[in-house]
Amino acid sequence: MMDALEEIVASCGRTSVAEDVAAWKARTGGKAVGCFPVGVPEEILHAAGVLPVGITGGAVTTQRADSGVPTFTCSLARGTIERGLDGDLSILDGMIFPDACDVARNLEGIWRENSPGRISEVVRLPRNPQSKHAHAFLESEFERLRTTVGEMSGRDAKDKDLRSSIQAYNRNRALIRELSRIRGEQPWRLRATESFLLVRAGRSVPVEEHNALLESAARAIEMSGRRRRDGVRVVIEGAPCEPPPAGLIETLEEAGCLVVEDDFLAGRRRFGADVEATGSPLSALVRAVLRDVPPSGPRRAEGLIEKVRRTGARGVVFCVAKFCEPELLDLPLLRAAVERGRIPHLTFEVDGGMGVFESVREQVEAFVEPPVFFP
Amino acid sequence: MTALKRLMADWYRDLSEGEGPVVYLPVGGNVAELPRACGFRVFFPEVNALQCALRKVAGEFILRAEEQGYSPDVCGYVKSDMGLAASGGSGPFGTIPKPDILLCTTSGCSTTLKWFEALAGIHEAPLFVLDVPSVRDGAADPHALRYVVRQVEELASVLEKIGRRKPSRDRLAETLERSRQAEDLWMEILDSARAKPSPFDAFFEAVFFMAPITVLRGTPECVEYYRAAREEVRGRVAEPERRRIVVDGPPPWPHFRAFRDLFKRWGARCVASTYVRVGGDWDEGFRHDPSRPFESMAEFAARCYTNRSLPARRAILEREIRRFDADALVIHSVRSCRPYSVGQACLRVRDVPTLFLESDLADPRHFNEGEMRTRVDAFFEVAR
Ligand code: SF4
Numbered sequence: 007m008m009d010a011l012e013e014i015v016a017s018c019g020r021t022s023v024a025e026d027v028a029a030w031k032a033r034t035g036g037k038a039v040g041c042f043p044v045g046v047p048e049e050i051l052h053a054a055g056v057l058p059v060g061i062t063g064g065a066v067t068t069q070r071a072d073s074g075v076p077t078f079t080c081s082l083a084r085g086t087i088e089r090g091l092d093g094d095l096s097i098l099d100g101m102i103f104p105d106a107c108d109v110a111r112n113l114e115g116i117w118r119e120n121s122p123g124r125i126s127e128v129v130r131l132p133r134n135p136q137s138k139h140a141h142a143f144l145e146s147e148f149e150r151l152r153t154t155v156g157e158m159s160g161r162d163a164k165d166k167d168l169r170s171s172i173q174a175y176n177r178n179r180a181l182i183r184e185l186s187r188i189r190g191e192q193p194w195r196l197r198a199t200e201s202f203l204l205v206r207a208g209r210s211v212p213v214e215e216h217n218a219l220l221e222s223a224a225r226a227i228e229m230s231g232r233r234r235r236d237g238v239r240v241v242i243e244g245a246p247c248e249p250p251p252a253g254l255i256e257t258l259e260e261a262g263c264l265v266v267e268d269d270f271l272a273g274r275r276r277f278g279a280d281v282e283a284t285g286s287p288l289s290a291l292v293r294a295v296l297r298d299v300p301p302s303g304p305r306r307a308e309g310l311i312e313k314v315r316r317t318g319a320r321g322v323v324f325c326v327a328k329f330c331e332p333e334l335l336d337l338p339l340l341r342a343a344v345e346r347g348r349i350p351h352l353t354f355e356v357d358g359g360m361g362v363f364e365s366v367r368e369q370v371e372a373f374v375e376p377p378v379f380f381p
Numbered sequence: 382m383t384a385l386k387r388l389m390a391d392w393y394r395d396l397s398e399g400e401g402p403v404v405y406l407p408v409g410g411n412v413a414e415l416p417r418a419c420g421f422r423v424f425f426p427e428v429n430a431l432q433c434a435l436r437k438v439a440g441e442f443i444l445r446a447e448e449q450g451y452s453p454d455v456c457g458y459v460k461s462d463m464g465l466a467a468s469g470g471s472g473p474f475g476t477i478p479k480p481d482i483l484l485c486t487t488s489g490c491s492t493t494l495k496w497f498e499a500l501a502g503i504h505e506a507p508l509f510v511l512d513v514p515s516v517r518d519g520a521a522d523p524h525a526l527r528y529v530v531r532q533v534e535e536l537a538s539v540l541e542k543i544g545r546r547k548p549s550r551d552r553l554a555e556t557l558e559r560s561r562q563a564e565d566l567w568m569e570i571l572d573s574a575r576a577k578p579s580p581f582d583a584f585f586e587a588v589f590f591m592a593p594i595t596v597l598r599g600t601p602e603c604v605e606y607y608r609a610a611r612e613e614v615r616g617r618v619a620e621p622e623r624r625r626i627v628v629d630g631p632p633p634w635p636h637f638r639a640f641r642d643l644f645k646r647w648g649a650r651c652v653a654s655t656y657v658r659v660g661g662d663w664d665e666g667f668r669h670d671p672s673r674p675f676e677s678m679a680e681f682a683a684r685c686y687t688n689r690s691l692p693a694r695r696a697i698l699e700r701e702i703r704r705f706d707a708d709a710l711v712i713h714s715v716r717s718c719r720p721y722s723v724g725q726a727c728l729r730v731r732d733v734p735t736l737f738l739e740s741d742l743a744d745p746r747h748f749n750e751g752e753m754r755t756r757v758d759a760f761f762e763v764a765r
């Protein structure tokens with residue numbers, strides 16, 4: 007029999023993104039805009055009455071060679087364009103791409119070429135946060151986005167609207183941080199797959215609705231009498247942008263891993279603390295972005311070791327999206343660091359179309375077998 | 382060619398034997414004039430990787446890097462360089478000195494950012510990231526340009542500390558003036574391809590001719606080189622041409638000759654190309670300007686070809702096809718370079734026959750000569 011938490015999680019997958027968005031549009035008459043990961047400030051869209059739709063990947067369902075996205079590109083990018091043209095994402099009124107990687111930066115143009123009449127924007131996030139001038143730049147960038155979105159929706163995102171959107175998103179992030187805390191401390195009370203599905207459910211509904219879902223999940227976790235489960239504590243790293251399919255996470259857990267931390271769906275989790283909801287809201291958002299820039303390269307490797315120590319993990323599982331160059335370029339550095347720290351590790355290259363996980367299961371079972379961990 | 386070989390050999394010699402602090406820079410939208418004016422010797426890991434590819438040693442280095450865990454699906458330049466580092470840093474051109482600082486501009490690609498982070502870790506040297514926001518259409522946004530200018534100012538004080546030499550106004554102005562002169566000459570050479578037949582191949586030759594403006598911009602040698610090159614091109618008697626093509630994309634360095642010959646057989650002359658704009662570009666009369674030192678460096682950084690949106694790139698292609706009266710477009714897509722290749726298939730220009738080819742700029746394994754020849758032949762056969 008399902009416990010209350012399992013029931014809530016099962017409800018997350020009942021409707022598709024397209025169905026959620028269609029229902030919201032019918033109800034409100036508003037516009038829905040896709041936010042490519044990682045780093046579009048959803049608060050600005052929300053404050054203008056637009057539904058920000060988180061793009062989280064999935065299978066590439068259509069095969070359009072003319073979309074312009076080559077086959078040696080992550081399935082997230084290919085899928086977004088192909089599904090946006092004539093698949094389930096064609097319900098979107100536009101897309102916003104952060105220039106987080108070389109692929110994402112070009113997607114804006116591809117979308118614009120292929121979708122005349124729909125919004126296509128790029129948000130440029132500072133890559134030199136040390137600069138004293140990064141703040142002014144990003145604030146102007148967010149201001150520009152505020153204008154574009156306002157023109158589109160016909161409703162300006164005023165400062166007071168933005169402040170209340172920030173509050174709603176702060177609440178969201180606090181609830182998600184709470185889920186992470188529980189998983190880090192008592193992973194048997196909330197499985198990684200469950201937490202992934204709960205967080206992902208926020209991609210296609212307004213944040214208030216998502217907050218309600220997370221609150222009920224928190225209550226269900228509180229009430230549930232799940233028994234302590236044994237397993238090997240691991241950290242999953244390498245998937246902040248394109249997450250693996252839920253089936254893969256599930257397989258890791260079934261094969262004996264207790265996932266105490268992961269970096270899935272980083273956009274919803276990128277701030278370690280609240281964004282201030284007083285003063286100039288754009289400026290507060292900018293401060294938070296500059297404060298919590300995710301580390302990269304050698305600094306990220308140090309952070310990973312720290313994460314493993316802090317969570318008491320016994321191993322690291324790298325789940326990297328196939329063809330994702332930024333992740334694949336960090337990977338040798340990360341692996342070298344965990345090897346220096348004598349931390350066992352395992353790597354999977356994943357894509358949204360994966361559906362069979364037998365070989366994953368076998369590899370994980372071999373990985374968590376005692377000899378690796380108790381030499 | 383011999384003048385060029387000598388210049389490049391001197392550049393490498395100065396790097397291994399010369400004096401003064403060393404800075405590593407990417408090609409795309411760099412601000413080489415500033416460190417140069419502060420007395421730095423300037424090294425480009427990408428140019429070195431390119432040389433390795435051209436001399437057919439990149440393949441081994443790439444394998445070496447893959448043995449170390451680099452994926453087959455990442456940029457071959459990075460792997461070639463990582464393989465080189467793992468082999469002790471000694472390439473076909475001697476040993477490259479360690480950097481005193483790495484200075485990464487983001488206009489060319491974000492891949493160099495990861496590359497430079499890794500190099501900064503290996504050499505335990507500081508990394509300065511000069512963030513250049515991408516340009517959507519037309520000119521860069523004023524707020525973005527302001528951000529770049531301010532960072533160049535911050536950079537100047539960092540370089541001053543490391544190089545222990547202030548970039549005097551005069552030295553910087555002199556360096557920028559030399560850049561400007563070389564740029565004028567280089568544009569004149571590229572423009573000569575408007576003649577019919579064209580005396581100059583704006584891809585198969587230009588990819589070599591562009592080396593000094595990439596590596597030595599701001600030096601007297603660079604100006605000298607282009608002055609002589611212009612005279613040489615002026616004095617040429619143009620060979621007959623049968624086709625005038627515009628090429629988008631980088632060349633397949635490890636198979637350069639084979640690739641060139643596929644087009645030569647058809648008498649195809651390239652009259653304009655985008656690869657010559659990967660550093661920055663001099664369209665609409667843009668030049669480095671000693672009277673606006675920081676502003677013009679910032680603008681140059683923003684104008685790098687891959688820093689622009691795809692619709693903006695298409696507009697450039699359309700304009701070049703018209704200006705140079707070309708009759709076909711060749712798009713060469715390379716796996717290594719996603720800033721170039723992602724979306725490249727959208728760049729077809731209406732009413733202009735377009736040939737789409739795929740291989741790589743560094744990794745020799747991605748070049749299939751037979752298949753390529755079939756496609757090139759079929760294209761020119763039909764379009765005859
Ligand atoms: S998954 Fe990787 S390659 Fe794809 S868009 Fe995200 S960061 Fe870029």
Ligand code: SF4
Pocket residue numbers: 409427456457458459489490491492493717718719720721
């Ligand atoms: S991705 Fe392209 S621009 Fe970047 S280093 Fe590789 S070849 Fe050069």
